[in-house]
Structures are given as structure tokens and as C-alpha cells.
Amino acid sequence: MALLEIKNLHAEIDGKEILKGINLSINAGEVHAIMGPNGSGKSTLCHVLGGRDGYEVTQGTITFDGHDLLEMETEERAVAGMLLGFQHPVEIPGVKNIYLLKEALNAKREAQGLDEIDTFTFMKQVRELVASMDMDDAFLHRGVNAGFSGGEKKRNEILQMLLLEPKLALLDETDSGLDIDALKVVSEGINRMRGEERGIILVTHYQRLLNYVEPDFVHVLYKGKIIKSGDKTLAHRLEAEGYQEILEEAS
Amino acid sequence: MTETQELEQLVKREYKYGFTTDIEQEIIPPGLDEDVVRMISAKKNEPEFMLEWRLSAFRQWKKMTEPEWAHVHYPKIDYQALSYYAAPKSQEELDAEAPESLDDVDPKLLETYEKLGIPLHERAALAGVKGANVAVDAVFDSVSVTTTFKEKLAEAGVIFCSFSEAVENHPELVKQYLGTVVPQGDNFFAALNSAVFSDGSFVYVPKGVKCPMELSTYFRINAKNTGQFERTLIIAEEGASVSYLEGCTAPQRDENQLHAAVVELVALDDAEIKYSTVQNWYPGDEEGRGGIYNFVTKRGECRGDRSKITWTQVEAGSAITWKYPSCVLKGDDSVGEFYSVAVGNNYQQIDSGTKMIHLGKRTRSTIVSKGISAGRAENAYRGLVHIGKTATDARNFTQCDSLLIGDRCGAHTFPYIEAKNASAQVEHEATTSKVSDDQMFYLRSRGLSEEDAMNMVVSGFCKDVFNELPMEFAVEAQALLAVSLEGSVG
Numbered sequence: 001m002a003l004l005e006i007k008n009l010h011a012e013i014d015g016k017e018i019l020k021g022i023n024l025s026i027n028a029g030e031v032h033a034i035m036g037p038n039g040s041g042k043s044t045l046c047h048v049l050g051g052r053d054g055y056e057v058t059q060g061t062i063t064f065d066g067h068d069l070l071e072m073e074t075e076e077r078a079v080a081g082m083l084l085g086f087q088h089p090v091e092i093p094g095v096k097n098i099y100l101l102k103e104a105l106n107a108k109r110e111a112q113g114l115d116e117i118d119t120f121t122f123m124k125q126v127r128e129l130v131a132s133m134d135m136d137d138a139f140l141h142r143g144v145n146a147g148f149s150g151g152e153k154k155r156n157e158i159l160q161m162l163l164l165e166p167k168l169a170l171l172d173e174t175d176s177g178l179d180i181d182a183l184k185v186v187s188e189g190i191n192r193m194r195g196e197e198r199g200i201i202l203v204t205h206y207q208r209l210l211n212y213v214e215p216d217f218v219h220v221l222y223k224g225k226i227i228k229s230g231d232k233t234l235a236h237r238l239e240a241e242g243y244q245e246i247l248e249e250a251s
Numbered sequence: 252m253t254e255t256q257e258l259e260q261l262v263k264r265e266y267k268y269g270f271t272t273d274i275e276q277e278i279i280p281p282g283l284d285e286d287v288v289r290m291i292s293a294k295k296n297e298p299e300f301m302l303e304w305r306l307s308a309f310r311q312w313k314k315m316t317e318p319e320w321a322h323v324h325y326p327k328i329d330y331q332a333l334s335y336y337a338a339p340k341s342q343e344e345l346d347a348e349a350p351e352s353l354d355d356v357d358p359k360l361l362e363t364y365e366k367l368g369i370p371l372h373e374r375a376a377l378a379g380v381k382g383a384n385v386a387v388d389a390v391f392d393s394v395s396v397t398t399t400f401k402e403k404l405a406e407a408g409v410i411f412c413s414f415s416e417a418v419e420n421h422p423e424l425v426k427q428y429l430g431t432v433v434p435q436g437d438n439f440f441a442a443l444n445s446a447v448f449s450d451g452s453f454v455y456v457p458k459g460v461k462c463p464m465e466l467s468t469y470f471r472i473n474a475k476n477t478g479q480f481e482r483t484l485i486i487a488e489e490g491a492s493v494s495y496l497e498g499c500t501a502p503q504r505d506e507n508q509l510h511a512a513v514v515e516l517v518a519l520d521d522a523e524i525k526y527s528t529v530q531n532w533y534p535g536d537e538e539g540r541g542g543i544y545n546f547v548t549k550r551g552e553c554r555g556d557r558s559k560i561t562w563t564q565v566e567a568g569s570a571i572t573w574k575y576p577s578c579v580l581k582g583d584d585s586v587g588e589f590y591s592v593a594v595g596n597n598y599q600q601i602d603s604g605t606k607m608i609h610l611g612k613r614t615r616s617t618i619v620s621k622g623i624s625a626g627r628a629e630n631a632y633r634g635l636v637h638i639g640k641t642a643t644d645a646r647n648f649t650q651c652d653s654l655l656i657g658d659r660c661g662a663h664t665f666p667y668i669e670a671k672n673a674s675a676q677v678e679h680e681a682t683t684s685k686v687s688d689d690q691m692f693y694l695r696s697r698g699l700s701e702e703d704a705m706n707m708v709v710s711g712f713c714k715d716v717f718n719e720l721p722m723e724f725a726v727e728a729q730a731l732l733a734v735s736l737e738g739s740v741g
Binding site for chain 1: 696
């Protein structure tokens with residue numbers, strides 16, 4: 001059974017239909033890239049999968065790891081193993097980064113029937129991850145995303161992913177706003193997460209990230225539908241020829 | 252349901268201290284005139300000077316009118332319909348003296364304080380983690396019930412007792428300091444308090460003594476249709492220091508109750524007083540019925556050079572709060588601080604802030620105010636920074652932040668600055684923000700429940716103030732905030 005199975009998904013916001021029948025199947029161990037021009041419905045898809053209020057699913061089903069995803073609250077999806085990496089991670093002033101990391105990890109452990117993690121183990125684990133993301137320990141004691149640069153915010157998203165070890169990582173425009181060095185660090189983090197147990201979805205406008213994280217499948221989203229799917233060569237074609245060519249071909 | 256509606260549902264609170272204690276009480280009939288003032292004074296066996304002091308306050312009060320400048324609205328209070336003295340009966344039988352030991356206290360009263368989580372039993376306080384090494388004075392309606400750790404404090408030379416006991420045992424200190432910071436006629440409510448106050452706490456820390464433990468008072472209003480008027484006086488002599496905490500709760504009732512307290516602090520040369528409050532009077536129900544009118548005058552005087560007074564408050568309860576803990580910085584190089592979190596939900600109204608009156612040279616003050624509004628609450632910060640002619644090189648920093656939850660509440664800021672000395676440095680920063688849907692979605696997508704997410708955003712917002720609270724109190728304050736913003740979910 002697929003890890004994530006989306007069937008004929010229609011969704012609207014404020015009465016306006018954005019997703020118009022999406023079908024997508026993702027297995028553990030696979031990396032999928034969803035590409036599309038602005039306004040194609042990429043962010044809406046991420047928000048619907050994340051369970052954000054305000055989006056209404058009018059048709060279709062989503063199954064995640066055997067659960068009916070649409071019946072689950074945002075936090076239930078999270079503790080069940082879905083992690084949404086934000087395009088614009090939001091600032092939570094006054095709340096230390098490390099505190100959120102610990103709360104998030106413990107929320108997941110609680111759902112799994114585990115005890116809270118002991119502070120020593122937690123600190124050791126977090127410090128290793130921070131170092132691996134080429135970040136400073138001081139970063140843990142700053143307010144969540146507060147005053148972070150764009151690159152720091154994105155690194156922080158990957159750090160959370162590395163710590164929480166989701167079954168499905170859904171990364172929304174993780175490459176936007178990154179300089180080349182940060183892009184490399186972030187990509188390395190994502191590559192480290194690749195594995196038999198885990199599905200990864202990269203939602204991106206550009207092909208740039210895909211030079212560092214090679215997808216197994218590439219899907220082109222346009223006007224709320226996936227109009228073409230293929231392997232990584234599709235991404236290279238998009239880069240070389242632009243969306244227009246593919247769109248014409250698909251229609 | 253939109254996220255905003257959900258947020259609002261989330262912040263619907265339930266008040267968990269709303270029980271009443273079924274206890275025999277002596278309540279004098281409603282109404283206020285000179286005879287009532289005399290009666291209160293007589294009940295407390297007060298010396299002549301106290302009666303005269305009360306009567307002079309009463310005469311001033313009669314000529315005063317209730318202030319109307321605050322950003323709050325409520326029907327006119329009928330001061331003749333209130334009762335001005337209520338005491339648990341057993342107390343009365345003991346001739347208005349504090350009980351000798353806990354055995355003399357009505358067990359129901361002890362039960363009440365147990366429900367409130369107050370470590371009244373000294374042994375329990377010593378053994379327990381919570382409240383350990385905190386001396387407690389408990390004031391039930393108008394009278395002080397018991398004060399713990401009295402002997403241990405006496406060894407250090409610290410006097411910590413009910414106000415009544417202070418009048419009886421240390422009249423010279425009371426006479427010397429009472430009303431020297433908040434004069435009888437200071438304002439309408441202070442004058443009323445001065446006339447009819449029935450009890451409160453008294454603290455005296457002699458020269459050079461660092462008070463060996465935190466001092467704490469818990470105030471509880473129980474009786475119906477009574478006002479609570481307590482008075483607290485804290486004196487720290489040269490080089491002395493003390494940290495004092497107060498907590499307050501009241502039962503859930505449909506009618507409003509008046510609480511008009513006065514707190515006076517005096518810090519002499521090099522003395523330091525830290526006064527922390529967690530105020531959780533009954534705030535009224537979701538429709539705004541009932542709740543306490545909390546009209547309080549709190550003022551500290553840094554009378555000596557290099558003295559320091561810090562007010563830290565977490566204001567979560569009361570239907571209406573009207574309160575401006577202030578510092579008069581008379582001594583050179585003296586320091587005043589005010590850290591406040593004020594939470595309003597449903598129909599609560601808050602008009603609170605501080606006054607920093609700089610008179611001495613190189614005096615410094617810091618104001619950090621965090622207002623949180625939810626439901627239809629109205630939350631106003633009102634602050635005055637006055638730099639007098641004599642206050643050369645005075646400095647003030649004010650930071651005033653408001654957090655809105657939902658879109659039917661209000662936040663207001665009324666800062667007043669008067670600088671009469673050109674060397675003054677005054678800084679004011681203000682922000683208003685909302686708990687955004689983005690923040691909630693972000694935290695929930697990390698596995699936090701709605702309530703935990705909300706609490707995380709709010710406590711982050713309050714961090715600067717919580718950091719100023721004594722550790723045990725900080726935990727309590729955080730828990731109180733969580734309860735205040737607790738929803739009907741869960």
C-alpha cells in the first residue's frame with residue numbers, strides 16, 4: 001500500500017476551486033518533485049495535506065499510512081508522521097527554538113506511547129544535528145525563527161525534520177531564498193533523510209534544488225491538475241525548455 | 252469554523268476557584284457612616300490614633316467623587332449597599348485576635364486554602380516542594396487567618412504579620428509609616444480603604460537584614476455583598492531586602508464585588524523590595540455577569556539613596572482592573588521597575604499601568620508591560636513617566652506590547668511623559684500583534700494541540716515578565732495563564 005494516496009482531489013478556498021482532480025501515489029523510499037508555475041496550486045496542495053483551516057475539500061480522498069487523512073486534525077497528522085516544511089516559516093517571538101523542538105518531539109513520542117525524552121539524550125541528539133546543519137548552538141536559544149535570515153529559517157525547517165524523522169516530509173519551496181552554500185547544506189540534510197522508510201515530496205518552482213536532491217519522480221502541476229509525470233529528466237526538460245513547451249504537449 | 256472562531260472558543264475560560272466556603276460568618280449590615288468606621292476600629296481593638304486616622308480618611312472620602320477617567324465602564328456603585336466588614340465567626344470568638352495555632356482555625360477554612368493550593372501548614376510547606384520556604388499570610392474576606400513561619404522570621408528580626416497584629420504589637424512603626432506613601436486622601440478608593448480597611452499584611456525588615464525567605468500573602472474573598480479592603484505596608488530599612496508575593500482568588504457570583512486595596516512600600520538607603528502579584532479574582536462569566544471590581548492603589552517610595560523597588564504583576568482575573576503600581580524615586584540613584592502581564596478575556600476590562608516619578612539624581616526606571624486581550628475584553632495600558640526638575644540624568648525605558656486574540660477585543664495605550672529636566676533620557680517602544688493563524692498552523696503542524704500552541708505563543712510573548720517572577724511563582728503564573736486562556740475544548 002502506498003504511503004500517501006491522493007485520489008481525485010478537489011479543493012477550494014473562498015468558493016474558488018484551486019485543485020481540480022489530483023491523483024498521486026507515493027511509496028515509502030521515494031522522492032517526488034512537484035513542479036509548476038506560480039498559481040498552479042502547489043501551495044494549496046501543501047496546505048490541504050497539512051490540514052490548514054479555510055481550505056475545503058469538495059471531492060476526493062487522501063490516505064496516509066492507512067489513515068483517512070482528511071478526518072485528521074493538523075496536529076494528528078503531524079504526530080502520525082507527516083511533516084510540513086514551510087515556504088515561509090513563521091516567527092514565534094520569546095519561544096526558544098530548543099523548547100519548540102522538545103515539545104514537538106515529545107508530542108510525537110506521546111502519540112507513540114513513549115515517555116518524554118530525557119534532557120541529556122535530547123541535548124546530545126540536537127547538538128549533533130545542529131552541527132550537521134552547519135549551525136551554531138546559540139541558534140537553539142533564539143526565539144523560533146525570530147530575526148532569522150531566510151537561509152536560517154530553511155535550515156531550521158530541515159533541522160526539525162531531521163529530529164522528528166517523519167514518515168512523509170512535504171517540503172514547500174524549501175529552496176526559495178537560499179544562497180548556494182545554504183542550498184547545499186539544506187540539500188545534504190534532505191539527502192540524509194532519504195531512506196526505505198520515508199517518502200519525500202519536494203514542491204518547487206525551479207529545477208535548482210533537484211540538482212542536489214535527485215528525485216525519483218517528477219510531476220508537473222498546472223491549473224490544479226497534474227498534467228505530466230516522469231522521471232528526473234522531466235525536470236531537466238522543464239529547465240531547458242520552460243513550462244510552455246510541456247504544457248502544449250500535455251494539452 | 253474559521254481559525255479565528257476556533258481561537259475564540261479556545262480562550263473561553265473556566266474559573267476553577269469559583270467555589271464558596273460554607274462557613275459561619277459575621278457580617279456587619281450594609282452601609283457606611285462614621286459609626287461603621289468606629290465599629291470596625293472597635294472590633295479590632297485599635298488604639299485611638301488609628302480611629303482618628305480612619306475618621307479623617309472617611310471625612311475626606313465623603314467629599315471626593317469616583318474617578319471617571321479610566322477606560323472602563325460599569326454601573327454606578329452604591330457604596331451604601333455594601334457591607335464593610337466580614338469575618339469568619341471562629342475568628343470573632345477569639346476576640347479579633349489571630350488564632351494561636353492552626354488548631355484554632357475553622358477546618359473548613361483550611362480546606363479552602365488547601366483547594367487553593369496554599370501551603371498553610373508549616374510542616375507541609377517545609378516538606379512539600381511547592382511553597383517550600385515561603386512564609387504565608389492568608390487573608391480570608393477581611394481578616395488575616397494565619398501567618399506561617401513567624402518564629403523563624405523573628406530570629407532574623409523580620410516582622411511579618413497581619414496588619415491588625417502590627418497595629419497591636421508595633422503601633423510605633425505603623426504610626427511612623429502608615430499613609431506616608433499613599434496619603435489618606437490620595438484618591439477616592441484609597442480614601443475609602445483608609446477609612447474601612449480591616450486587615451492586610453505588614454512587613455518590616457530591619458537595617459542590613461536580607462529576609463531569609465519569600466514572604467507571601469493569599470487573599471480570598473468569600474462573603475457575599477461585601478467589599479474587601481486590605482492594606483499592606485512593607486518597610487525595608489537601610490540595606491535590607493525582601494521579596495513579597497501576593498495571590499488572590501474569589502468565588503463565582505453573579506453580582507459584582509468591590510476590592511479596594513492599598514499597598515505602600517518604603518525602601519530606605521540601599522534597600523530593595525520586590526513585590527510580585529498573581530491576581531486571579533473571579534473575572535465574571537462569559538456574558539460579563541459578576542466578577543470583582545479590582546480598584547487598587549499600590550505605590551512604593553524609594554526614599555533612600557540607591558534603593559530599588561520592583562513591581563511584577565500577572566493580572567488574569569477581575570471584571571475590572573484599575574491599578575497602577577508606582578514608584579516614587581526620591582533617593583539619588585534609586586531604581587524603579589514595573590513588569591506586567593495583564594490578560595483580559597470575555598468582557599473583562601483592564602486599565603492598568605504604572606507611574607514612575609523621578610525626583611532624585613540619576614534615578615532609573617524600567618517599564619515592561621504586556622497586555623493580552625481575548626474575547627470582547629478591553630485592555631488599556633496607562634503609564635506616566637515624570638522627570639522632576641531635581642532629577643538630573645534620570646533615565647526611563649518603557650516597552651509596551653499588546654497581543655490580540657480574535658478580532659472583537661481592544662488594546663489601548665495611554666503613555667504620558669513629563670520631563671522637567673533637560674538631561675532626562677526617556678525611551679518608549681510599543682507594539683501590537685495578533686496571535687496569527689499562521690503561528691497556530693505552524694505549531695500545530697509540529698504536533699502541538701491547539702491549546703498548547705496558543706499557550707506557547709502567549710508565554711513567549713510574556714517571557715520578559717515571567718523572567719522577573721520568583722521561580723515558583725513563574726510556574727504558577729504560566730499555569731494560570733494557561734487556565735485563563737483555556738477553552739471549552741478538552
